[in-house]
Amino acid sequence: MPEAAQYILSLDQGTTSSRAIVFGRDGRPVSSGQQEFPQIYPTPGHVEHDPEAIWSSQLATARRALENGKLSARQIVALGITNQRETTILWDKKTGTPVANAIVWQSRITAPVCERLKKEALEETIRQKTGLVLDAYFSATKIAHLLDSITGLRARAERGEILFGTVDAFLMWRLSGGNLHVTDVSNASRTLLFNIHTLDWDDELLRIFNVPRAMLPEVKSCSEIYGHTTKDLLGESIPIAGCAGDQQAATFGQGCFGPGEAKNTYGTGCFMLLNTGSTPAVSKHGLLTTIGWKIGDTTTYCLEGAVFIAGAAVQWLRDGLGLIAKSPEVEQLAASVKSNDGVYFVPAFVGLGAPYWDPNARGAIVGLTRGSTKAHFARAALEAMAYQTRDVLDAMQADAGVALSSLRVDGGATANNLMMQFQSDLLDVRVLRPVVQETTALGAAYLAGLAVDYWTDFRDLTRNWVLDREFAPQMSIAERDDLYSGWKKAVKCAQHWVD
Ligand SMILES: Nc1ncnc2c1ncn2[C@@H]1O[C@H](COP(=O)(O)OP(=O)(O)O)[C@@H](O)[C@H]1O
Numbered sequence: 001m002p003e004a005a006q007y008i009l010s011l012d013q014g015t016t017s018s019r020a021i022v023f024g025r026d027g028r029p030v031s032s033g034q035q036e037f038p039q040i041y042p043t044p045g046h047v048e049h050d051p052e053a054i055w056s057s058q059l060a061t062a063r064r065a066l067e068n069g070k071l072s073a074r075q076i077v078a079l080g081i082t083n084q085r086e087t088t089i090l091w092d093k094k095t096g097t098p099v100a101n102a103i104v105w106q107s108r109i110t111a112p113v114c115e116r117l118k119k120e121a122l123e124e125t126i127r128q129k130t131g132l133v134l135d136a137y138f139s140a141t142k143i144a145h146l147l148d149s150i151t152g153l154r155a156r157a158e159r160g161e162i163l164f165g166t167v168d169a170f171l172m173w174r175l176s177g178g179n180l181h182v183t184d185v186s187n188a189s190r191t192l193l194f195n196i197h198t199l200d201w202d203d204e205l206l207r208i209f210n211v212p213r214a215m216l217p218e219v220k221s222c223s224e225i226y227g228h229t230t231k232d233l234l235g236e237s238i239p240i241a242g243c244a245g246d247q248q249a250a251t252f253g254q255g256c257f258g259p260g261e262a263k264n265t266y267g268t269g270c271f272m273l274l275n276t277g278s279t280p281a282v283s284k285h286g287l288l289t290t291i292g293w294k295i296g297d298t299t300t301y302c303l304e305g306a307v308f309i310a311g312a313a314v315q316w317l318r319d320g321l322g323l324i325a326k327s328p329e330v331e332q333l334a335a336s337v338k339s340n341d342g343v344y345f346v347p348a349f350v351g352l353g354a355p356y357w358d359p360n361a362r363g364a365i366v367g368l369t370r371g372s373t374k375a376h377f378a379r380a381a382l383e384a385m386a387y388q389t390r391d392v393l394d395a396m397q398a399d400a401g402v403a404l405s406s407l408r409v410d411g412g413a414t415a416n417n418l419m420m421q422f423q424s425d426l427l428d429v430r431v432l433r434p435v436v437q438e439t440t441a442l443g444a445a446y447l448a449g450l451a452v453d454y455w456t457d458f459r460d461l462t463r464n465w466v467l468d469r470e471f472a473p474q475m476s477i478a479e480r481d482d483l484y485s486g487w488k489k490a491v492k493c494a495q496h497w498v499d
């Protein structure tokens with residue numbers, strides 16, 4: 001009997017849905033499963049997830065991916081994990097039960113703590129060690145918030161009874177039946193507790209944020225066998241061999257292996273990452289320095305522009321305003337008007353991330369006239385993704401001192417051709433959309449596959465990148481400048497809104 005084909009299974013735990021995708025050697029998806037799970041908004045600006053919903057949806061999609069492809073778990077040679085980053089979960093070491101809902105990366109609940117720490121003039125130390133800005137986005141203040149708001153939890157954490165993990169670590173713990181308390185350098189680099197130079201948790205940062213070391217996971221590279229799944233979950237024990245935060249995984253999945261290569265992902269938020277090679281670049285323009293990945297002893301760093309709300313604004317048109325029934329309908333609605341007619345939408349629902357870092361900004365729609373229609377709302381929501389990307393690209397080019405001639409894109413919202421064309425026009429760069437847009441899952445699959453020699457090296461992976469469509473700039477300079485200056489004015493209206 002011929003030997004059954006072998007594959008890599010990738011788990012992609014995103015902000016709004018869990019996905020599992022099986023990939024073959026050509027980097028093409030063979031089968032998949034996807035499941036949305038509830039978003040919890042306890043108070044304005046605060047966002048939570050139920051960790052059990054994260055786990056059950058992720059496990060269900062992994063099983064579905066195997067079923068849909070009529071695959072046996074024996075055909076899966078390794079499993080890779082990628083995840084929404086920064087989102088913070090604490091669980092009981094003995095029972096594996098989460099002690100509270102996860103605090104999601106978007107949550108602003110710890111913004112006041114960050115304000116207080118800023119007054120203590122700690123920002124520069126934090127920035128120098130972590131590459132990050134002092135913002136509620138990252139995990140450290142979320143951990144302390146949980147430890148201080150649940151009676152007795154801090155003492156238990158100090159005794160090593162309570163564990164912390166970003167979503168990758170929680171999944172690894174569950175997948176291994178509680179054998180692994182492990183994260184990878186790319187996820188660790190988003191916590192504000194990890195020193196990106198020494199590649200270790202940092203005692204001074206642990207003191208600043210008041211987080212006990214005993215609760216932190218062991219930090220490993222992005223491509224190695226960490227352990228195995230328990231047999232009961234998928235039918236076989238599968239090596240867990242790759243792990244990276246979703247934006248780093250997407251950068252890897254896009255084949256941005258060399259310095260100067262960049263990608264932008266358009267999902268719930270927008271995240272542009274530029275590979276800066278083996279030395280961390282320092283931004284002077286509001287970008288983050290982050291670890292891209294570590295393979296063997298080689299660490300690759302990236303500059304990152306993190307935009308909090310992108311596709312989520314389209315979800316808001318759908319769920320909050322009821323203007324559309326499904327996200328893709330936004331394209332037709334937006335195309336029904338020729339321009340924004342002066343209407344701008346700044347979707348600062350949870351403040352503004354890069355390059356503004358204004359936790360007190362809030363959403364604004366400006367430039368409305370009696371002639372404005374829902375089509376203008378749709379157009380303005382799409383254009384907002386492109387404007388925010390322009391803000392970030394301008395910062396990145398200023399930091400890197402080079403102009404990008406093309407940008408690789410991925411994520412759910414890149415299906416929108418109108419937005420992609422507008423993006424190219426506004427940036428004046430070629431926008432390249434690959435055939436496989438599930439680059440996040442693909443990146444995690446690549447990291448796992450490299451660890452078990454399913455793929456040999458980067459050359460194997462580079463060959464797999466195939467262009468679906470290129471969008472070339474067509475707009476005049478005058479129109480581009482005019483549109484963008486309107487956006488800058490609109491951003492000013494949204495900034496510093498909350499007292
Ligand atoms: N055709 C479309 N045009 C614009 N936005 C879209 C379109 N299709 C999906 N989206 C948006 O893309 C996002 C989903 O992309 P995805 O990459 O799955 O996100 P995430 O990984 O953050 O959950 C949603 O916010 C959705 O509103």
Ligand SMILES: O=P(O)(O)OC[C@H](O)CO
Nearest residue numbers: 014015084085267268269
């Ligand atoms: O789940 P996504 O794709 O919106 O990504 C979330 C980011 O990792 C947050 O930093």
